Structure formats: structure tokens, C-alpha cells
Amino acid sequence: MNAKKVSLKDIALKAGVSTALVSYVLNGKEKETRVGQAIAQKIKEIARELNYQPNHLAKSLRSGKTHTIGLILADISNPFFANIARVVEDEAKKSGYTVIIGSSDEKADKAWDLLNVLITRQVDGFIIVSSEHSEPHIHYLKERNIPFVLLDRHFPDLQTDFVATNNYKASYDAGVHLAKGGYERIGIIAYKTDMYHMRERIRGYKQALQDHKFTFKNNWLKEVQFENIETEVKIAIDEMTSSKDPVDAIIFATYGLAINGLKYINELMLKVPSDLGIVSFGQAEVFDLYYCPITYLKQPLELLGMTAVEFLLKKLKNPEEGVKQILMEATLIARDSSMLKPT
Amino acid sequence: MNAKKVSLKDIALKAGVSTALVSYVLNGKEKETRVGQAIAQKIKEIARELNYQPNHLAKSLRSGKTHTIGLILADISNPFFANIARVVEDEAKKSGYTVIIGSSDEKADKAWDLLNVLITRQVDGFIIVSSEHSEPHIHYLKERNIPFVLLDRHFPDLQTDFVATNNYKASYDAGVHLAKGGYERIGIIAYKTDMYHMRERIRGYKQALQDHKFTFKNNWLKEVQFENIETEVKIAIDEMTSSKDPVDAIIFATYGLAINGLKYINELMLKVPSDLGIVSFGQAEVFDLYYCPITYLKQPLELLGMTAVEFLLKKLKNPEEGVKQILMEATLIARDSSMLKPT
Numbered sequence A, B: 001m002n003a004k005k006v007s008l009k010d011i012a013l014k015a016g017v018s019t020a021l022v023s024y025v026l027n028g029k030e031k032e033t034r035v036g037q038a039i040a041q042k043i044k045e046i047a048r049e050l051n052y053q054p055n056h057l058a059k060s061l062r063s064g065k066t067h068t069i070g071l072i073l074a075d076i077s078n079p080f081f082a083n084i085a086r087v088v089e090d091e092a093k094k095s096g097y098t099v100i101i102g103s104s105d106e107k108a109d110k111a112w113d114l115l116n117v118l119i120t121r122q123v124d125g126f127i128i129v130s131s132e133h134s135e136p137h138i139h140y141l142k143e144r145n146i147p148f149v150l151l152d153r154h155f156p157d158l159q160t161d162f163v164a165t166n167n168y169k170a171s172y173d174a175g176v177h178l179a180k181g182g183y184e185r186i187g188i189i190a191y192k193t194d195m196y197h198m199r200e201r202i203r204g205y206k207q208a209l210q211d212h213k214f215t216f217k218n219n220w221l222k223e224v225q226f227e228n229i230e231t232e233v234k235i236a237i238d239e240m241t242s243s244k245d246p247v248d249a250i251i252f253a254t255y256g257l258a259i260n261g262l263k264y265i266n267e268l269m270l271k272v273p274s275d276l277g278i279v280s281f282g283q284a285e286v287f288d289l290y291y292c293p294i295t296y297l298k299q300p301l302e303l304l305g306m307t308a309v310e311f312l313l314k315k316l317k318n319p320e321e322g323v324k325q326i327l328m329e330a331t332l333i334a335r336d337s338s339m340l341k342p343t
Helices: A008-015 A019-026 A037-049 A056-063 A079-094 A108-120 A135-143 A167-180 A196-211 A226-242 A255-267 A285-289 A301-317 B008-015 B019-026 B037-049 B056-063 B079-094 B108-120 B135-143 B167-180 B196-211 B226-242 B255-267 B285-289 B301-317
Strands: A068-073 A098-103 A125-128 A148-152 A162-165 A186-191 A221-224 A249-252 A277-280 A295-298 A325-328 A331-333 B068-073 B098-103 B125-128 B148-151 B162-165 B186-191 B221-224 B249-252 B277-280 B295-298 B325-328 B331-333
Touching: A008 A019, A008 A037, A019 A037, A068 A079, A068 A108, A079 A098, A079 A148, A079 A301, A079 B079, A079 B098, A098 A108, A098 B079, A098 B108, A108 A125, A108 A135, A108 B098, A125 A301, A135 A148, A148 A301, A162 A167, A162 A301, A167 A186, A167 A196, A167 A249, A167 A277, A167 A295, A167 A331, A186 A196, A186 A226, A186 A255, A196 A221, A221 A226, A226 A255, A249 A255, A255 A277, A255 A285, A255 B285, A285 B255, A285 B285, A301 A325, B008 B019, B008 B037, B019 B037, B068 B079, B068 B108, B079 B098, B079 B301, B098 B108, B108 B125, B108 B135, B125 B301, B135 B148, B148 B301, B162 B167, B162 B301, B167 B186, B167 B196, B167 B249, B167 B277, B167 B295, B167 B331, B186 B196, B186 B226, B186 B255, B196 B221, B221 B226, B226 B255, B249 B255, B255 B277, B255 B285, B301 B325
Parallel strands: A068 A098, A068 A125, A125 A148, A148 A162, A162 A325, A186 A221, A186 A249, A249 A277, A277 A295, B068 B098, B068 B125, B125 B148, B148 B162, B162 B325, B186 B221, B186 B249, B249 B277, B277 B295
Antiparallel strands: A098 B098, A295 A331, B295 B331
16 A cells, blocks of 8 residues: 555644544544534544545554454355355344455465464454364464354364364265165265365265165275366276276265266266266255256255354354354255166 | 463563563564574574464554455355456465455445455455446545456446456357357346446347347346346246247356356256257356356456456556556357257
């Protein structure tokens, strides 16, 4: 910002009054000084003329409250997070809070930069969709008593507030649903990550197989790297469909995996649901508009976002508030993509 | 932030040295004071032990540079903007800038709040996707010499830096393409707004009709409200397809309009491209994965985002830099949705 800053002194000089008086008037404290209304009016007009810009930053340094929430997303280009950002903003606005957003692209170092930039900017607290290896950030925030709520992903070994989906149960439901739909060789494509939400999705899937007496084959579980998703999803599908135990159905553990997978399934001219049954996590218009509407696990996006804001605002009001943790249930929305035989 | 802040004095007391010395050491100026390395080391260790957190905010108040860019989006839940945000972040990071994002939901008052929150947070400059009626924001930024670049949307009557798409040409191309594809009664669904980019899309469409000697009917142009998109798109399609001059093709002026339109076209069991030809603005996976792949106007998303960052960084280096304006061309990606007869 390159404009020469107009100071209280500039205004005082022009108005022919003291700097203290200008400060009182511009901070809305003219009553305390018995200053005449005409003078107050004059000071305000001069401030406007000179384009005086109050230094909110210095002000919030003193008050320690900025009514701003930092929202750190793992990936802004994922519609699930983009939509949850909108919910968080709407909900925060109802309580007079503005949300500033950063996206870490699933990279812990970028998340760390953002965290520091926003701490420096004096946000009152954070809502965070964590990326892998970002546990130290949690420790950092806790040590400094900076209020935060984890959203969508959490670390089971760390005692923090969080609002997330019961991913184990959701994935279990997907497996059971495909088994009931007539599929017997069900695979899953997930991300290669230690993140708990992803481990839970794999665990739920395996449990569903076990409960249906299907013997899990190593070839049915593929873990691909986020950075290399397009190529690796193709390889995964090739391997899953061409082995001696080819899958007849695939669970996609995220929206991004599903999009890439469906494009490749089209290229291969595999028909959904007859050649391959599909259930996906995430939600997006594409699941409605695909030639064979896709069965998906609908996460309570609105409720997740709203509850995260609620938890954070409670914490801001009362820092001694106890730890709040919620796992919400996803709903399986059954469509044509997961029915091999009519049940 | 509720932690008792550790001050330089706390460290000085514990180290048994002066506060000034602590300040010198922690600001990396120990050479200027001839302080022994052992003492410097001790001071740094104590600072670490006590979790001393330097006040970056006060520091950036002095230096006037924060290496932070504010990105204001019109709608974060629109994948076009979410993806452009990712490009802007990546590009800014290459030059050591962090991006903080806000979304205005197409509302000028929300954009105004965000602008002020981010100015208060001392961002060095802005990249802005403007919402309707936000011209006063532009004047405000200009008066204060706050550097900014408009992205994707601009105001032709205001002299500002901008990076946008040639919307007139893109829409003209869509009309011509549909005419060549055999359609003769081409309609357009746009937003009801005075925003220039939308007026240009309508103007280009009309010009294409005129150049093909098609007489434009009022019923072929529908303008719906952003807040009421789902209902109004349905009404628009009902009216366009059931009048005495029913359309045989529709141009959707945005991605959001297309998604809502395609859902309703499916409900009505209208077949694309035989009952209705389709061309859409925006880009999204859904256009690839729809049963009939959708012809769309591919905006140079990466180039738009990268150029906006480039313009802003130039301005930050040299505030006297002249005004930079670029209109980039969209590319029509022809698919099955716009071919009634083979050409």
C-alpha cells in the first residue's frame, strides 16, 4: 500500500484542534469530551476529505479480537471442500465473523505457511481440514492456546475438538450395499496416506468383505498418490480388472478418485453397472449427470460446516470449554451404479 | 489467542541481560552489538523454551510489506473459480507470496466486508473477481493506491488492470458453431445482471444469430437470478421449449446454469443433441462424463490466473507501472452435444 497515510495529526492541523480531540471523535468517544457537535462534524468531514483510514490493525492488536476465522482447506479445487467453505462462511457471517481461506494442496509445508500467515494476521481461531504430517501444527496451536476445530479429518491420538464423518461406517455401508447388489469381488481405490480418515475407509471396506465371507485379495485394494492421481488410477483399474481375480465393483474413496476412474472406465468401454459396480465417497453434480447415476456416500456437508463454526465460536467465548468431538454419519444414496441384480 | 504473550523482557530477565540485547539477538542483529556467541545462543534457547512468538504483525506494520495477496472470488463453490484460486496460489508461491482467499457469494456487501478485512490484515495487493455493483470498491482501492488486478470480470468504464476472457467472441463462436451444426432456433440462458461479462455473452450470441440471418425472438433469451437459479432455469427451459417458436439449441452462459439446465433436461427426457443442442461456458468434469459429452467454451483458466499474478507482482514492484489489460480468447471444444447433422 503506497499511499502516504493520513494521520490524526494531519486532521488536527487542518481542523485547528488537538490530536487527542480528533482521536476521541474518530473513535466515537466525543461524548466523553464535551466537544461541540459542530467541531465533531468538522473533524469527521476533514477525515473524509483526506481519506483518513483508521488503523484497524493497531486497534485489533490492542483489543485482541478481530472477528475473523481462518479456514485452512486441504484442497480448494475439490468441490466438497469448496462447498463446505461456503457453509462455513455463511454460518460465521450470522455471528458477525469473516472467514479468510487458505488451501494447502494436501501439503503440510504449505499448510504451515498458511497457519503462520493467518496467525500473524491475528485471526481469532481456526477451522482446519488437515493434510498429512501436520500433527506438529496441532501441537503448535495447542501450546499457544490458539482456538481451533479440526474439520472432516482428525488425528485419533491427539486430543482436539473435531467434527468429522464416521468413515469406517460409511465405507462398511458401501461394501455391504454392493454385496447386496449382487457383487462378489469388490475392490477399493484410496489415497496412499497415513491420514486416519483414509485408513478408516479401508478398514470399513475390509470389514464389510469379511462379514460377507468374501476373501479379501491384495489386488483389490489400490492406493494411489494424490500428486499422480490420473496415471495411477488408470494403472490401478487396469490391474484390478485384468488380474486372475478381477473385481466386479469398485469403491472410490474420494470424489477426485471417482472422477478420474469414471473417465478411464468410459475409455475402456466398461459398462456401469453390468461390467463394474460403483460406489463413491464425495458428492458432486457429476454423480447425478453420469449416464448411469452413481451411488454415493453423502456426507452431512452442511451440518459438518455449521457444527465446526459452532464449536469454534463456543471456544472463542469460553476458552475453558471442554473438548468437543463429533463423528457424523454419512448416508448412502443408492442409484443405478451399484445394482448388478435387482434385490 | 489467549496465551500470555512472552515478552522480550521475560527473556531478558531469565537470561540476565538487557531487553535491548535480547531484541538485537532475536532480530538477527547480534553482529552490530559485539555480543558473545555464547550469550546469543543462550538468549535464543531461552526464547525457544519460553515459546517466544515474535510479533510479526507489528513488524509488517513497520516494513509495510507482508508478501500476502488477497484473492476475492465471486463464488468459491463454482469450480471455475475454485480451480483458478489454485492456479493463483501456485503462481504466487513461486514468488514467495501467500494467498488468502475470501468469497463474496456474488454479493457486493460481502465483497466489501472482505476487502476491508483484508486491507486491515495488510495484504500487499488484491486479485478480485468482482461481483455486481462493486464499482465503488474499485474507486476506493484506486484512491488509496492499493494495487489490484481484476480477474475474469471487469468494468469497461473504469481504468484498471484486468485479465479476462473475450466473452463477446466466445459467445459468438458458440452461436456460429450451433448454426453450423444444423440448429436454427438457438436460445441462451444467462444471469440477470448488469455485469459486463454477461452482457458481452448475450451480445455475442445475438450477433451470431444476425450473421446467420436468424431472426432473434425475445423468448430465446432468458435471464435468471443467481439466488433463485434452480427454479428459474426450469421455468426458462419450459418457456423456451414450449412457445410457438421453441428453441432447438441452448447456450448456457455459465457452468452453474448448465448444471441446473442439464438436470432438468434429463427430467424432461429431452435428448441431447437431437431434441436440444447444447453449448456451455465454464468447464467441469461433468461435461466429459455426461451421456452426451457437452461442447464448451474453454477459458484459459491457467493463463488467466498466472497473468493476474504476474500483473499484480509487477505493480507491487513498481507502483508507477502503466495500466495492463488483457482479453484472452476462449477455445470452443466441440463434442457431441452440438451436432444435429454431421457437417
